[in-house]
Amino acid sequence: MSAPLLEVTDLKVEFKRPGGVVHAVNGVNFTLEAGQSLGIVGESGSGKSVTMLSLLGLIGRTGRVVGGSAVFNGVDLVKMAPRELQDVRGRDIAVIFQDPMTSLNPIMKIGAQITESMRMRKIYSQAEAKERAIELLDRVGIPQPAKRLNDYPYQFSGGMRQRVMIALALALKPKLLIADEPTTALDVTVQAQVLDLLESLQDETGMAMIIITHDLGVATNYCDKLAVMYAGEIVEMATVDRLVEHTAHPYALGLLNSTMEIGHGKTAIQPIPGNPPSALKVHTACPFAPRCSFKTSVCQERKPELATIEPNHLVACFHADEVVKAAQQGDAAAAEVMLNVAQPIHA
Numbered sequence: 001m002s003a004p005l006l007e008v009t010d011l012k013v014e015f016k017r018p019g020g021v022v023h024a025v026n027g028v029n030f031t032l033e034a035g036q037s038l039g040i041v042g043e044s045g046s047g048k049s050v051t052m053l054s055l056l057g058l059i060g061r062t063g064r065v066v067g068g069s070a071v072f073n074g075v076d077l078v079k080m081a082p083r084e085l086q087d088v089r090g091r092d093i094a095v096i097f098q099d100p101m102t103s104l105n106p107i108m109k110i111g112a113q114i115t116e117s118m119r120m121r122k123i124y125s126q127a128e129a130k131e132r133a134i135e136l137l138d139r140v141g142i143p144q145p146a147k148r149l150n151d152y153p154y155q156f157s158g159g160m161r162q163r164v165m166i167a168l169a170l171a172l173k174p175k176l177l178i179a180d181e182p183t184t185a186l187d188v189t190v191q192a193q194v195l196d197l198l199e200s201l202q203d204e205t206g207m208a209m210i211i212i213t214h215d216l217g218v219a220t221n222y223c224d225k226l227a228v229m230y231a232g233e234i235v236e237m238a239t240v241d242r243l244v245e246h247t248a249h250p251y252a253l254g255l256l257n258s259t260m261e262i263g264h265g266k267t268a269i270q271p272i273p274g275n276p277p278s279a280l281k282v283h284t285a286c287p288f289a290p291r292c293s294f295k296t297s298v299c300q301e302r303k304p305e306l307a308t309i310e311p312n313h314l315v316a317c318f319h320a321d322e323v324v325k326a327a328q329q330g331d332a333a334a335a336e337v338m339l340n341v342a343q344p345i346h347a
């Protein structure tokens with residue numbers, strides 16, 4: 001079997017803050033194959049963005065990767081010098097953010113922004129770069145692309161700006177596209193259009209994709225594989241179908257049940273009680289235990305490791321079997337409720 005495109009092993013990231021050390025990422029492991037799409041989901045502060053940004057050297061001066069590796073295409077990104085990493089960024093790995101203005105220069109015409117990245121790397125002549133910029137804008141659904149090359153970012157609507165950012169990200173044909181909450185700021189219809197676009201671009205180019213999102217619905221619709229993060233760790237990881245049908249971590253189950261369309265055994269949204277722990281805390285027990293209805297004494301004594309329960313299905317929970325059963329019973333109960341609701345009422 002060939003090596004994965006990206007293999008992240010025991011990645012740990014910290015930030016120094018006046019109040020102490022923020023343990024943002026606490027030993028994350030995952031692999032991504034070429035052409036695969038991985039959804040990273042979890043509540044705010046669970047470490048989704050920092051995991052990805054740390055791979056690209058984008059965590060600022062107070063952040064530090066304190067352990068682990070991230071081998072991309074055979075090279076460890078964590079060990080790379082900032083200059084080399086800058087080269088990988090954009091060429092092999094592209095990132096798009098929630099707010100296109102973090103990537104787009106507000107005072108530069110978008111044509112110049114797209115062609116600049118291509119010309120800086122001397123892949124294309126000026127004429128070829130312009131041709132490709134038009135082609136890219138056309139592909140991402142910008143009407144009259146040749147004309148719009150001369151416009152500034154503010155002259156586009158939010159959804160259109162996001163499309164421009166996607167064109168910019170794709171300019172150098174990356175092997176991996178990281179999309180950090182790519183559609184959170186957009187209204188629902190535009191969200192679906194942008195996500196559909198990303199999906200078809202992925203099919204066409206064969207690039208791998210990581211979608212960071214707090215929206216499990218987005219991740220299940222657009223990804224092959226899901227990683228659920230809690231308190232800086234992956235607590236469950238599997239293919240989308242497997243994770244939805246055999247949910248084995250209580251937090252993942254809670255996330256599913258708080259999502260109207262896909263939750264197990266419910267007829268209304270069930271929010272997860274409580275709040276995530278402070279990132280200043282070092283966990284020696286299960287970090288989810290205070291919010292967990294499956295917890296027993298072992299959960300408060302030791303921290304469960306992320307372990308394989310089936311090929312390609314990993315879970316960090318002492319009670320994974322019970323969770324799977326409870327989720328499936330929930331499905332059965334919900335199906336019964338739905339059946340009863342559907343019965344004709346006889347006079």
Ligand SMILES: Nc1ncnc2c1ncn2[C@@H]1O[C@H](COP(=O)(O)OP(=O)(O)OP(=O)(O)O)[C@@H](O)[C@H]1O
Pocket residue numbers: 015016017022023024042043044045046047048049050051059060062063214279
């Ligand atoms: N520059 C920083 N300085 C200090 N702490 C930080 C910094 N950036 C992130 N953190 C902390 O690291 C932890 C993980 O943050 P991260 O942004 O990865 O979470 P997230 O899951 O992506 O959440 P969100 O969806 O809100 O972006 C949080 O506790 C956050 O406060």
